[in-house]
Amino acid sequence: MEKDRIDEVSKNPIASDDLLKRITELEARIETLEKKDDHLTMVLFSGDFDKAMAAFIIANGAIAMDMKVTIFATFWGLDILKKSSFSTAGRGFLEKMVLAMRPKGPGKLGTSKMNFGGIGPKLFKYMMKKKNVEQLESLINIALEQGVRIIACQMTVDLMGLKSSDLIDGLEPGGAGAFLASASHSNSTLFI
Amino acid sequence: MEKDRIDEVSKNPIASDDLLKRITELEARIETLEKKDDHLTMVLFSGDFDKAMAAFIIANGAIAMDMKVTIFATFWGLDILKKSSFSTAGRGFLEKMVLAMRPKGPGKLGTSKMNFGGIGPKLFKYMMKKKNVEQLESLINIALEQGVRIIACQMTVDLMGLKSSDLIDGLEPGGAGAFLASASHSNSTLFI
Amino acid sequence: MEKDRIDEVSKNPIASDDLLKRITELEARIETLEKKDDHLTMVLFSGDFDKAMAAFIIANGAIAMDMKVTIFATFWGLDILKKSSFSTAGRGFLEKMVLAMRPKGPGKLGTSKMNFGGIGPKLFKYMMKKKNVEQLESLINIALEQGVRIIACQMTVDLMGLKSSDLIDGLEPGGAGAFLASASHSNSTLFI
Numbered sequence: 247m248e249k250d251r252i253d254e255v256s257k258n259p260i261a262s263d264d265l266l267k268r269i270t271e272l273e274a275r276i277e278t279l280e281k282k283d284d285h286l287t288m289v290l291f292s293g294d295f296d297k298a299m300a301a302f303i304i305a306n307g308a309i310a311m312d313m314k315v316t317i318f319a320t321f322w323g324l325d326i327l328k329k330s331s332f333s334t335a336g337r338g339f340l341e342k343m344v345l346a347m348r349p350k351g352p353g354k355l356g357t358s359k360m361n362f363g364g365i366g367p368k369l370f371k372y373m374m375k376k377k378n379v380e381q382l383e384s385l386i387n388i389a390l391e392q393g394v395r396i397i398a399c400q401m402t403v404d405l406m407g408l409k410s411s412d413l414i415d416g417l418e419p420g421g422a423g424a425f426l427a428s429a430s431h432s433n434s435t436l437f438i
Numbered sequence: 439m440e441k442d443r444i445d446e447v448s449k450n451p452i453a454s455d456d457l458l459k460r461i462t463e464l465e466a467r468i469e470t471l472e473k474k475d476d477h478l479t480m481v482l483f484s485g486d487f488d489k490a491m492a493a494f495i496i497a498n499g500a501i502a503m504d505m506k507v508t509i510f511a512t513f514w515g516l517d518i519l520k521k522s523s524f525s526t527a528g529r530g531f532l533e534k535m536v537l538a539m540r541p542k543g544p545g546k547l548g549t550s551k552m553n554f555g556g557i558g559p560k561l562f563k564y565m566m567k568k569k570n571v572e573q574l575e576s577l578i579n580i581a582l583e584q585g586v587r588i589i590a591c592q593m594t595v596d597l598m599g600l601k602s603s604d605l606i607d608g609l610e611p612g613g614a615g616a617f618l619a620s621a622s623h624s625n626s627t628l629f630i
Numbered sequence: 631m632e633k634d635r636i637d638e639v640s641k642n643p644i645a646s647d648d649l650l651k652r653i654t655e656l657e658a659r660i661e662t663l664e665k666k667d668d669h670l671t672m673v674l675f676s677g678d679f680d681k682a683m684a685a686f687i688i689a690n691g692a693i694a695m696d697m698k699v700t701i702f703a704t705f706w707g708l709d710i711l712k713k714s715s716f717s718t719a720g721r722g723f724l725e726k727m728v729l730a731m732r733p734k735g736p737g738k739l740g741t742s743k744m745n746f747g748g749i750g751p752k753l754f755k756y757m758m759k760k761k762n763v764e765q766l767e768s769l770i771n772i773a774l775e776q777g778v779r780i781i782a783c784q785m786t787v788d789l790m791g792l793k794s795s796d797l798i799d800g801l802e803p804g805g806a807g808a809f810l811a812s813a814s815h816s817n818s819t820l821f822i
Contacts, residue, residue: 268653269460275660276467282817283622288629289820291684293743296513300483303593307614313622321680322743344753359485359514369536370597377597401687405754405761422691429818430667430697433474434621436481436629437672437820461652468659475814480821488705492675492821495785499806505814551677551706561728562789569789625666626813628673628821 285314285432289425292438293322293348295355295367295382301438302385309392316432317389318425319417320399323438324408325349326386327398332412341407348406351414352382390416397424477506477624481617484630485514485540487547487559487574493630494577501584508624509581510617511609512591515630516600517541518578519590524604533599540598543606544574582608589616669698671816673809677706677732679739679751679766685822686769693776700816701773702809703801704783707822708792709733710770711782716796725791732790735798736766774800781808 286308290301305315319327330351334342349355357367371381380388390396397420398413410419418424429435478500482493497507511519522543526534541547549559563573572580582588589612590605602611610616621627670692674685689699703711714735718726733739741751755765764772774780781804782797794803802808813819 265457265649265653268657269457269464272464272653272656272660273460275664276464276471279471279660279663280467286618286621287818289684289688291681291822297483300481300513304481304614304617308618311615311618313618321684341757344757373533373536373597379593379597401761401763405757405763422688423695425688426670426692426695426697426818429670432818434479434618434624434627435818435820436627437822438483438629457649461649461656464656465652468656468663471663472659478810478813489675492673492705496673496806496809500810503807503810505810565725565728565789569785571785571789626671626810626816626819628819630675630821 282431282433284312285316285428286434286436287316287425287428287432288318288435289437290317290319290323290326291321292358293325293355294358295352295370296357296359297438298323298326298352298355299382299385301436302382302389304436305389305394306380306385306392309389309394315389315394316425316428317394317396318399318420318428319396320402322348324398324402324406324413325355326352326382327396327413327417328408329412329414330354337407344406345408352386355382386414390414395428397428474623474625476504477508477620478626478628479508479617479620479624480510480627481629482509482511482515482518483513484550485517485547486550487544487562488549488551489630490515490518490544490547491574491577493628494574494581496628497581497586498572498577498584501581501586507581507586508617508620509586509588510591510612510620511588512594514540516590516594516598516605517547518544518574519588519605519609520600521604521606522546529599536598537600544578547574578606582606587620589620666815666817668696669700669812669816670818670820671700671809671812672702672819673821674701674703674707674710675705676742676822677709677739678742679736679754680741680743681822682707682710682736682739683766683769685820686766686773687764688820689773689778690764690769690776693773693778699773699778700809700812701778701780702783702804702812703780704786706732708782708786708790708797709739710736710766711780711797711801712792713796713798714738718791721791728790729792736770739766770798774798779812781812 288301305317308315325348328351330353332350334345337345355367396417398417400419400421480493497509500507517540520543522545524542526537529537547559588609590609592611592613672685689701692699709732712735714737716734718729721729739751741754780801782801784803784805
């Protein structure tokens with residue numbers, strides 16, 4: 247009987263150290279995948295006031311749920327992150343022209359619908375205040391304070407003739423590669 | 439020889455119960471991750487007729503492929519889900535004004551391009567009918583009947599002065615948290 | 631002592647072949663999940679010049695990082711993929727009208743902001759040239775050459791009265807199902 251037991255075991259030879267290694271490796275790999283559940287990466291392409299509100303409400307909601315958030319601001323999305331005080335002095339003619347036509351920071355954005363020459367955003371801000379919805383500037387500040395990582399697309403910054411000092415503090419310069427790297431560690435990605 | 443076999447086994451001592459437990463646990467964890475493949479979560483932010491068409495064609499396509507679908511309707515996306523019959527009676531002045539300017543349900547939406555004061559959507563509906571493409575109202579009804587979960591953003595409902603009874607039946611109230619929870623169980627997320 | 635060893639082993643009977651099979655299966659399943667990290671699927675709904683630029687910069691960035699990219703072009707997104715030479719001869723009246731009003735290929739697109747009757751895109755192209763940013767036509771060609779898979783939404787092609795020969799070469803016809811299948815094998819999905 248003893249022999250039978252031994253036979254049974256030896257018929258199924260396990261290289262147990264190897265098995266253990268494989269299981270430990272599997273656990274590490276699955277943990278990496280699971281970690282993505284807690285990471286959200288957004289492209290903030292649009293510079294519309296309402297879309298910016300949506301992006302930062304989602305970002306701050308995610309932070310409140312202990313998630314990590316990365317925002318890649320590109321094209322018009324950079325309008326949201328401009329200092330209200332920046333001047334276009336010292337830029338080329340075209341850059342001056344383009345910059346002069348773009349809103350300067352979250353206080354000057356239009357809405358994607360019902361903008362009516364800027365009345366739309368004012369109306370929304372009034373209604374938001376009445377209903378105690380946090381204002382956009384506060385949402386952005388809270389996001390940065392809570393560790394939301396905001397990458398300012400360097401190609402757009404260059405293309406629009408912007409300088410990093412035109413943008414609010416706490417941003418990180420980066421390109422499509424930085425966005426893609428972040429996206430590949432995120433379960434959820436949004437293009438806003 | 440018998441001794442050698444025993445030696446080989448005992449040189450590689452496996453706490454087999456523990457191993458089994460770890461493997462069973464890994465299988466459960468990977469199943470959770472794989473389940474996400476069958477789940478799609480969309481933010482329906484835009485109230486454009488054409489984007490709504492795209493959202494509900496994707497939703498119904500996913501349902502046909504046995505996927506689970508969650509739509510988080512927010513901002514202008516709620517226009518798509520309004521009853522055509524609702525009146526603005528009993529709201530404040532601003533709410534009345536904003537509501538009066540917004541389309542009332544899927545039959546009144548504009549297109550994101552070529553709207554031409556509402557001729558665009560009429561043209562599309564005519565062309566869609568000719569080519570046997572399902573109309574938006576039907577797509578929404580089918581989606582709800584087939585179990586697509588539609589969350590109406592409570593913050594927007596409040597902000598716009600809407601009541602749940604202004605919206606079609608079968609919706610679920612919720613906030614950014616409900617969207618994020620659904621997104622974290624979904625492989626695919628879209629912001630439309 | 632020999633007996634003890636045997637006892638210990640036999641107290642924890644492992645069907646080792648079964649265990650090995652389960653571990654091997656787990657490794658295959660996790661590899662499938664990990665492969666998704668390297669796959670990006672985009673819906674290209676918008677026909678705006680700036681959004682098309684963003685989509686193809688992201689696509690080519692992903693290819694440079696050894697990722698697989700699938701673009702599902704639908705609705706106005708097909709404008710980006712039209713040959714500049716196509717004529718509307720032989721279509722119905724409505725189709726002719728709609729096609730006549732839509733831009734013909736990447737050289738004729740408007741921007742989502744600051745279009746100014748077509749001056750916007752010209753301005754951008756000039757600024758892009760000055761800053762050595764690749765032009766849209768090149769970005770599309772590079773994408774196709776590098777193996778980006780572009781699916782042209784058959785429903786839109788039919789709806790708009792387009793023919794496959796109106797679109798640039800190298801596209802693949804497909805529907806929402808093709809998009810969803812690709813999305814379910816992708817870690818990142820974007821609706822642009």
